[in-house]
Amino acid sequence: KQEVTQIPAALSVPEGENLVLNCSFTDSAIYNLQWFRQDPGKGLTSLLLIQSSQREQTSGRLNASLDKSSGRSTLYIAASQPGDSATYLCAGSGSARQLTFGSGTQLTVLP
Amino acid sequence: ETGVTQSPTHLIKTRGQQVTLRCSSQSGHNTVSWYQQALGQGPQFIFQYYREEENGRGNFPPRFSGLQFPNYSSELNVNALELDDSALYLCASSQAALSTDTQYFGPGTRLTVL
Numbered sequence: 001k002q003e004v005t006q007i008p009a010a011l012s013v014p015e016g017e018n019l020v021l022n023c024s025f026t027d028s029a030i031y032n033l034q035w036f037r038q039d040p041g042k043g044l045t046s047l048l049l050i051q052s053s054q055r056e057q058t059s060g061r062l063n064a065s066l067d068k069s070s071g072r073s074t075l076y077i078a079a080s081q082p083g084d085s086a087t088y089l090c091a092g093s094g095s096a097r098q099l100t101f102g103s104g105t106q107l108t109v110l111p
Numbered sequence: 112e113t114g115v116t117q118s119p120t121h122l123i124k125t126r127g128q129q130v131t132l133r134c135s136s137q138s139g140h141n142t143v144s145w146y147q148q149a150l151g152q153g154p155q156f157i158f159q160y161y162r163e164e165e166n167g168r169g170n171f172p173p174r175f176s177g178l179q180f181p182n183y184s185s186e187l188n189v190n191a192l193e194l195d196d197s198a199l200y201l202c203a204s205s206q207a208a209l210s211t212d213t214q215y216f217g218p219g220t221r222l223t224v225l
Contacts (some may be wrong), residue, residue, distance in 0.1 A: 101153030
């Protein structure tokens with residue numbers, strides 16, 4: 001059974017700082033790894049998806065990496081802004097395409 | 112292109128009642144998944160429907176049931192509501208035939224059970 005863990009649970013940084021969010025998973029037979037953003041009381045917005053055959057994906061100031069052998073993924077956010085404040089969730093997908101989520105990292109970027 | 116929509120936005124029910132939540136898939140998507148998200152937790156997989164058939168189920172009791180219609184919209188039904196069913200219910204659609212498998216989520220339905 002896939003289990004996904006995110007550390008830290010909460011993070012507060014000053015504006016402009018580069019930061020890394022961590023995600024670990026127990027089953028290396030992962031189909032893909034997806035990062036989401038969730039604003040309070042809202043649905044999920046897909047940020048990046050990394051296929052099992054890929055090592056990383058980039059979109060703007062975001063870069064996500066996947067290391068299946070160590071069971072880890074990281075989300076790198078460059079030059080953080082107050083608008084980046086949200087909860088970031090990672091989720092692994094098996095062959096059934098159901099997503100197993102971590103509990104998220106709540107990010108606060110201070111002006 | 113229309114995104115994933117859900118209705119209603121908010122719902123208040125009492126213990127023991129039944130509830131139906133609705134989801135319209137993104138255009139061109141034939142797979143719908145439902146998730147339950149308790150406060151402060153990540154979403155938990157309930158079940159998935161692919162071309163009107165259940166295609167996987169998480170660790171939820173039978174009182175959680177679903178349907179997918181020919182237009183690929185979907186319903187989640189919950190019978191005999193319990194206080195712990197209070198949560199944000201999310202649906203997600205995807206194109207099962209594509210290897211990208213990105214799941215696109217709706218805004219959710221907030222269910223409160225009193």
